[in-house]
Amino acid sequence: MKSYFVHNAEVALHVLEKGEASVKAPSLLVINGLWEPAERAIPLLAGLPGHVVTFSFRGRGLSSTPELGYDLADHLGDIETVVKHCGLEDYCVLGFSRGAAYALGWSLQNQQHMHGLLLVDQPPVHSSLSEQSVEFWSELKYSGVPILNFIRRSALEGLANEAQEIDFAPQLAQLQLPVTLFIGRNREAVIPSDISEDDLEKYKRSICSLRIIEFLESGHMIPDEEQEKYIREVRKWMEAFFGKDLAGACEMSLKEKLLLIKENGYQAPPDTFELVQEMINNIGTLDAGLRDELIYTTLSHWIPGNSLTPNELEQLLPIVLDNNHLLFKLGETNKDSVFTRSFSMLVIPLLFMKHSESPFLSKEQIHQIKEKVFYSVQEERDYRGYDDEKGWAHAIAHAADALDDLAQCSELDETDLLTLLDLVYEKMTIADRIYSDGEDERMVRPVISVLNRKKLSKTYLEQWIQRFGEVEKSSEFLPAFRQKNNIKNFLKSLYFRVKFYKEDADLCQIIENTLYKVEKVYYSQEI
Numbered sequence: 001m002k003s004y005f006v007h008n009a010e011v012a013l014h015v016l017e018k019g020e021a022s023v024k025a026p027s028l029l030v031i032n033g034l035w036e037p038a039e040r041a042i043p044l045l046a047g048l049p050g051h052v053v054t055f056s057f058r059g060r061g062l063s064s065t066p067e068l069g070y071d072l073a074d075h076l077g078d079i080e081t082v083v084k085h086c087g088l089e090d091y092c093v094l095g096f097s098r099g100a101a102y103a104l105g106w107s108l109q110n111q112q113h114m115h116g117l118l119l120v121d122q123p124p125v126h127s128s129l130s131e132q133s134v135e136f137w138s139e140l141k142y143s144g145v146p147i148l149n150f151i152r153r154s155a156l157e158g159l160a161n162e163a164q165e166i167d168f169a170p171q172l173a174q175l176q177l178p179v180t181l182f183i184g185r186n187r188e189a190v191i192p193s194d195i196s197e198d199d200l201e202k203y204k205r206s207i208c209s210l211r212i213i214e215f216l217e218s219g220h221m222i223p224d225e226e227q228e229k230y231i232r233e234v235r236k237w238m239e240a241f242f243g244k245d246l247a248g249a250c251e252m253s254l255k256e257k258l259l260l261i262k263e264n265g266y267q268a269p270p271d272t273f274e275l276v277q278e279m280i281n282n283i284g285t286l287d288a289g290l291r292d293e294l295i296y297t298t299l300s301h302w303i304p305g306n307s308l309t310p311n312e313l314e315q316l317l318p319i320v321l322d323n324n325h326l327l328f329k330l331g332e333t334n335k336d337s338v339f340t341r342s343f344s345m346l347v348i349p350l351l352f353m354k355h356s357e358s359p360f361l362s363k364e365q366i367h368q369i370k371e372k373v374f375y376s377v378q379e380e381r382d383y384r385g386y387d388d389e390k391g392w393a394h395a396i397a398h399a400a401d402a403l404d405d406l407a408q409c410s411e412l413d414e415t416d417l418l419t420l421l422d423l424v425y426e427k428m429t430i431a432d433r434i435y436s437d438g439e440d441e442r443m444v445r446p447v448i449s450v451l452n453r454k455k456l457s458k459t460y461l462e463q464w465i466q467r468f469g470e471v472e473k474s475s476e477f478l479p480a481f482r483q484k485n486n487i488k489n490f491l492k493s494l495y496f497r498v499k500f501y502k503e504d505a506d507l508c509q510i511i512e513n514t515l516y517k518v519e520k521v522y523y524s525q526e527i
Helices: 038-047 072-086 098-113 131-139 153-162 169-174 197-206 227-242 246-250 254-263 272-281 288-302 310-321 337-357 363-379 395-407 414-428 439-453 458-469 477-501 507-518
Strands: 002-008 011-018 027-031 051-055 091-096 114-120 179-184 211-215
Touching: 002 072, 011 038, 011 072, 027 038, 027 072, 027 098, 038 051, 038 227, 038 254, 051 072, 072 098, 091 098, 091 227, 098 114, 114 227, 131 153, 169 197, 179 197, 179 227, 197 211, 211 227, 254 272, 254 288, 272 288, 272 310, 288 337, 310 337, 310 363, 337 363, 337 395, 363 395, 363 414, 395 414, 395 439, 414 439, 414 458, 414 477, 439 477, 458 477, 458 507, 477 507
Parallel strands: 027 051, 027 091, 091 114, 114 179, 179 211
Antiparallel strands: 002 011, 011 051
């Protein structure tokens, strides 16, 4: 999504534009309410395919605030500036609240270039503002946020001084394009609908093409109170003009969707689970920015949060663990398949994070995860950390995170913990390459979690540490050198972590002695 400024004379207008104009798909201009900046429309932009444009009127959001120029004509001038800059032709217009009044005024003058008009809960009038209204809006908070965070008081005062009331009802019959009206029907809403029965009759009498969509759980704030239905109905409205192939013709790429979601503070869209499934299916993409910064980061917000139901999380689990994800082409070395395995592994700690706050995994499911993770770690042969061209592979570091969570599970018994330590030993004594991207530090974490479980005897733990000094070394110099460095780095990381936590500090001497045994050249009394 592009964010930029255009100028209507001296007034800078902040524009958000998603997608590009196309003959295959519609453009939609979204006109926001009295105080709303462009950012308020981001959930709608994120939920719609195609080319969608919105902006902040003068005095709102990031747009500049002139001293004068707040009547209807001035706001229509702002619309004209955006329409011309974006090259909108044969487009649709959506207006919410007072934005619908501006949309009506614009449509009456420019409907020959438009394809359809959607008005969201606004009577057919451009109203004036009283001095009392300025005080009301200045003191009002919406969802706990002061309205003056979005619109400047001087803009409200400009509206009160300049905006003239215009009744559009006598002109409604001039509209020759399809018109749809969204109306809130919940009379108990905190902010009730602005449309009276008399207003509704005016629309019905004057516009032959009028289509009405009722929102039974909403008052005036339909985009917030029934956001999922709102976005769905807007999309259906556009598809009615451009056919059911609309989504296929102009569907946003996954990256575009996730960039919008990131800009909107990771607010989950109505089709969250469908999008999560799409992310999981693309989790091994070679686009490092999409894989790491967008897919994983978005999942890290949604899975531990409340964006997915327990049932959806349970549906996700077998997908993550299957042969196309966690076990995908397991055993390959220096192949792109590692990205799918490695980032599927990273989803498992997110599931455990959610489970720790709100348990949803059964004992059987936890053991299923254990078996799959243990097998994956045992058979993993791609030990790369960061790839200069494709970003993080880091399969061993990600595996360490999953092992750490498993080690903390009470469902794992002593035998499971012994197996876990054997896996750590196996992966920290490899001779294929020297770990260089913090794998040793990450792999210490599950060891500390095992120590904290107090399930294994001190004797066994001491023997496990001592095994690092008894590794059978390769007869070839380079593999033996790599292995020795991996062991040293791991033992050093383990030493300082154990020392830091103090509880098992008596193991430090065992670690020291093992380290001396591994590296006799540097730890020798001989000079």
